[in-house]
Amino acid sequence: MADMTAQPGKEAEEKKIDGRLNRSVKTKAAIAAAFLDMVDEGILSPTSEEVAKRAGVGHRTVFRHFEDMESLYVMIHEEIHRLVWPxxxxxxxxxxxxxxxxxxxxxxxxxxxxxxxxxxxxxxxxxxxxxxxxxxxxxxxxxxxxxxxxxxxxxxxxxxxxxxxxxxxxxxxxxxxxxxxxxxxxxxxxxxxxxxxxxxxxxxxxxxx
Structure with missing residues (x-):
């Protein structure tokens, strides 16, 4: 009986974690897209504040993701490829x-x-x-x-x-x-x-x- 009650709780926790991961990926994608849009407009060194405003997220969120620039570069690189292949x-x-x-x-x-x-x-x-x-x-x-x-x-x-x-x-x-x-x-x-x-x-x- 204990196992049966523990399983739903585990599933709920896993869904919560998946939800956070999905939000994180979407947020990072929005930041990458905002960065690319600004660069495409001629702003070659946008600040984190400018990127946050364009992405519609908080400045702290952008700063936190900018701490992991390597993964952002991967997203930016993929987006550039998407623009170039045609x-x-x-x-x-x-x-x-x-x-x-x-x-x-x-x-x-x-x-x-x-x-x-x-x-x-x-x-x-x-x-x-x-x-x-x-x-x-x-x-x-x-x-x-x-x-x-x-x-x-x-x-x-x-x-x-x-x-x-x-x-x-x-x-x-x-x-x-x-x-x-x-x-x-x-x-x-x-x-x-x-x-x-x-x-x-x-x-x-x-x-x-």
Whole structure:
């Protein structure tokens, strides 16, 4: 009889714990979404007070969750992926190489323009966050895989040729051209297309092993 009365109490306690966990996850998701929205609007370093107001939660709640920034970064990273994937369209290998190069450059520049505020906002935090470092490296590996899938001709390059191609099509190169060299979007696409074509098209560099 004691066991029968203890079971309902245990179930009630488990439901209570599950409820708290669900609320915690929802709250953290709201905080992450608020952070992303503000960054997307150009506020690259929102304060916890600003995030709390946007998320509709108390400042202490935000501060408590900000203590565990690593898990917030995971949520932010997942949300960024959700925004970016629709911009990554399949480019058939059967498409002529010259056209694939143009399409890949256009695709990369669209993606980089979309993620630029988020990468800027998280850059300062990168050096102190093992999670951000891990996720960024994973993203770079994925980016390289997509590059080699779209431009399999790159596999015939020297190692230096592949590394040069990967660097040319990186976010860092795009950001430098746009921010420091102050090139327009069109100029940036043209420079990258010409540089990649110079490596991969007949007569370009990097062909010999």
């Amino acid at each position: 911009l990554i369209q399949e480019i058939p290998v059967s498409t002529p190489l010259e056209e694939r190069i143009k399409l890949l450059v256009q695709q990369r520049t669209r993606v980089y323009k979309r993620i630029s505020p988020f990468r800027k906002a998280l850059f300062a935090r990168y050096w102190s966050s093992p999670v951000l470092q891990k996720m960024t490296k994973e993203d770079e590996k994925l980016s390289r895989t997509l590059l080699l899938n779209i431009l399999p001709e790159a596999k015939a390059l020297t190692k230096s040729g592949v590394e040069t191609l990967d660097a040319l099509l990186s976010f860092d190169t795009w950001l430098r051209m746009r921010e420091l060299q102050q090139l327009s979007e069109t100029q940036t696409r043209n420079v990258l297309t010409e540089a990649v074509s110079g490596i991969l098209l007949p007569g370009g560099k990097g062909k010999s092993r």
